[in-house]
Amino acid sequence: MFMTQTMRWFGPNDPVSLQGIRQSGAREVVTALHEVPNGDVWTLDAIRVRRAEIEAAGLGWTVVESLPVHEDIKRRGADWDRLIDHYRTSLANLAAGGVSVVTYNFMPLLDWTRTDLAWELPDGARALRFEQEAVAAYDLHILGRSGAADDYAPAMVEGAACRFAAMDDDARRRLSRTIIAGLPGSEESFTDADFLAAVGSYDGIDAAQLRANHVAFLEAVCPVAEQHGIRLVVHPDDPPFPIFGLPRVVSTEADVADLFAKVPSAANGLCLCTGSFGVRADNDLPGMVERLGTRIGFLHLRSVQREPNGAFHEAAHLEGDAAMVDVMRAVVALQRREGRSIPMRPDHGHQMLDDLGRDTNPGYSLLGRMRGLAELRGLERGMAAALDG
Template sequence: MMIETMRWFGPSDPVTLRDIRQAGATGIVTALHEIANGEIWHTDAIAARKAEIAGAGLDWSVVESLPVHEGIKTRSGDWDALIDHYRQSLRNLAACDIRTITYNFMPVLDWTRTDLGWAMPDGALALRFELEAAAVYDLHILRREGAERSYDAAMLDRAARRFHAMDDDQRRHLERTVIAGLPGSEEAFTSDQFRQALAEYDAIDADTLRANHVAFLEAVCPLADELGIQLVVHPDDPPFPLFGLPRVVSTEDDVATLFRRVPNRSNGLCFCAGSFGARADNDLPGMIDRLGSRIGFLHLRSVQREPGGAFHEAPHLEGDAGMVSLVAAIHDLQTREGRSIPMRPDHGHQMLDDLSKRTLPGYSLIGRMRGLAELRGLERGIAHATATHATAARATAPTRATVAA
């Protein structure tokens, strides 16, 4: 069975460790968010956070995330020093017996949404990404140089009309939503700072970013192999180029290419069903089957794709993920390989009492607790059905004596 975890953002998270334990999870996924990107995670800080989690009756199962500094992604500046810091952080995590480490290689922005409170039919609030809204910000608020080349004529027209229909408050709200930094994001920006950060990637296309990703892994994976650590890359969210930035971990082929180029056993995948599922050309159960030996961590959520490059976070068992088939594929993988994979219910609707509370977008308690309960029931139902089928098959199989007769 999967190891049930929830993400926790540290002592300032409005969702407490006590809350998470009562939700039924046994593991915590977290990071030392107070440490600046590129700095070393020291053993005493890791051990203190681990002891705090253990004191609540939980295990620190997975690091999410150990950030990759922009200087590593661009392979510029103090690259050697930044790599040395990353290696030392890996040593210190291994010394504290934490060996599944999530990271991403998304340039500048981590995960991106354009609406943090999209009303669902039942009154709950969901996260949503809309390409048209992103284009409004890109073209008319950020005014990125050359941005018009990223969109077709129809999108340019729609974005212009929408921008002119917005008032100043609506424009400021969209700006804050896109670049102010979502939970777990590694950076937050003003629009001026965002323009400067984008400029660092002017000469970096997808091939160059992919080569820089390979160089990073080639520098850290040999040590991770020695330490028994698995580095699991989180896919791009959303899984397509945005604001002129390349994305290189968006499809099955992207991931398979990364594994071919860096075959170290420590080079693994955080399989995020929501990120991969935002693209209709990603076959989620098939990816579990084909990439399964590399999967060290699971984000289970479902998105509902909409026309025009939009999607919103659906209930965990609904939307386009095909969660029944997906969890069945995960159950087959775990049975085949004889292991349990850490899972967390990724994101959740803001609902019920959480509608009147301060919550982190996507990380309120009740919506994730609902998702965890649904996923737990689904997995146990699949496991029971599989075991029952196997027992029935053995009972009806002909014996040697029957065959001989």
């Protein structure tokens, strides 16, 4: 029993073709109807059209990433009832269209956030990187969020001021675009002014309230997911701590365990991302696979290298701080124990070789992910052979 190997595909406009993904060794793609505005219904006809395109390339599609949760659901806004009804309808349509796992996140406003999309590694490849000081420079001196200085240590405030002063206009615009202008799979794209206003829309919503809103969302949609055989899997916060004064509530094992305790539905599951959880040294990744395994419906296997002062960058899949050998050992044991194949994808691969000269989505070039997929495939097969030996 081996993992179902997948690769993310952003639809017909993705620079990486379905043929390229098939040649990487992946059996399925993980995708979404990115062209549908957040909050609108995913129709069964649109789902079937996308499936036909995927299957014509010789690939399967059982995992959606992501069916976005509208901000008015996260904020429990006035349009909550209508948006929940749309989400339920989309889940039913996805089930009718052959999808069994639906990924979502509950991060306010921003999906995954980085401050450098092409950080050069010693071997010349490029990686995604996050620096807290760069976030502080943007927050304090470009965004101008009220009270932002209270969220950073004095040394960070001072460092951010020096960093901002040393940046020219192009560097400041580039930092702004990198953080808020929209990334692959992100739900929104903002100008600085739009983003400041959107942050203000979360005034009065602290972590406790956001958790309550998350529970209310799951209580409203899980019965429909159960009825139609859908497993909803939440992606953890990336990075797994508050930014821009916005709370984040899916950052630790304790956060996830609390969510499962409050909403015990079998449809309430986890997308275990070893990169997102792995930014925090207090997240025991192999232990999380063992303890949360029954709830894991999807795996993002990637690694980050932690750096001082809250910075990190995307490491090679078998390197960095993810303890991937131990994680894989736990995954192999979980699949054997439960008799199921868990969908997996490599994530945020390095931009390398020929892809250095191509325009590809940040973190989603073909060759870096193909390297990661090959390494993970070999690790799993070797681990299984050792256990059988």
